[in-house]
Amino acid sequence: xxxxxxxxxxxxxxxxxxxxxxxxxxxxxxxxxxxxxxxxxxxxxxxxxxxxxxxxxxxxxxxxxxxxxxxxxxxxxxxxxxxxxxxxxxxxxxxxxxxxxxxxxxxxxxxxxxxxxxxxxxxxxxxxxxxxxxxxxxxxxxxxxxxxxxxxxxxxxxxxxxxxxxxxxxxxxxxxxxxxxxxxxxxxxxxxxxxxxxxxxxxxxxxxxxxxxxxxxxxxxxxxxxxx
Ligand SMILES: [Zn+2]
Ligand SMILES: [Zn+2]
Numbered sequence: 001x002x003x004x005x006x007x008x009x010x011x012x013x014x015x016x017x018x019x020x021x022x023x024x025x026x027x028x029x030x031x032x033x034x035x036x037x038x039x040x041x042x043x044x045x046x047x048x049x050x051x052x053x054x055x056x057x058x059x060x061x062x063x064x065x066x067x068x069x070x071x072x073x074x075x076x077x078x079x080x081x082x083x084x085x086x087x088x089x090x091x092x093x094x095x096x097x098x099x100x101x102x103x104x105x106x107x108x109x110x111x112x113x114x115x116x117x118x119x120x121x122x123x124x125x126x127x128x129x130x131x132x133x134x135x136x137x138x139x140x141x142x143x144x145x146x147x148x149x150x151x152x153x154x155x156x157x158x159x160x161x162x163x164x165x166x167x168x169x170x171x172x173x174x175x176x177x178x179x180x181x182x183x184x185x186x187x188x189x190x191x192x193x194x195x196x197x198x199x200x201x202x203x204x205x206x207x208x209x210x211x212x213x214x215x216x217x218x219x220x221x222x223x224x225x226x227x228x
Pocket of ligand 2: 159195
């Protein structure tokens with residue numbers, strides 16, 4: 001232990017390395033610089049100053065990069081907050097309605113995305129619509145789009161399903177939940193055309209089968225069989 005009245009020589013300029021005329025090489029930028037270009041610190045339990053192995057500029061740069069990454073991550077997590085997302089989408093909706101330049105930009109963006117990868121564009125849009133309606137989705141849009149790439153015709157009516165068209169087209173591909181579970185898994189869906197899907201509506205597979213049989217018996221009673 002130091003005596004209380006002992007002169008504290010550690011604070012004299014000659015003992016502080018940054019006042020010396022020596023140089024040292026920074027481990028980061030590999031430049032040889034005077035000691036005044038290095039920050040000093042006093043480690044706990046040490047008897048003297050110790051110099052950093054990196055220069056002041058490199059330390060500044062290190063913290064600048066860290067700070068930038070931190071702000072970027074914060075901005076990302078902030079934009080993911082539900083209330084911020086809602087506010088932003090409300091803002092975008094009003095801009096879309098009132099600002100023709102913005103609207104044209106948005107439309108061009110969607111046209112481009114649709115042309116680039118119609119299956120993925122379709123998968124993203126349709127899953128967004130389903131999750132808005134309260135579906136829990138157990139797969140990603142890219143998984144769905146890889147399945148969609150193998151489907152070209154409706155498995156029920158056999159018509160060609162054009163990719164990249166809107167739902168106003170009767171042949172447009174849609175997702176059907178076979179048994180209408182709230183949690184949508186890949187084994188519970190099939191890709192059928194818009195017309196077949198709106199005919200099936202929210203029936204399960206068996207309910208639809210029974211309805212079709214009822215329809216056939218009704219038609220036979222009414223018309224005496226299918227009209228030729
Ligand atoms: Zn450096
Ligand atoms: Zn169909």
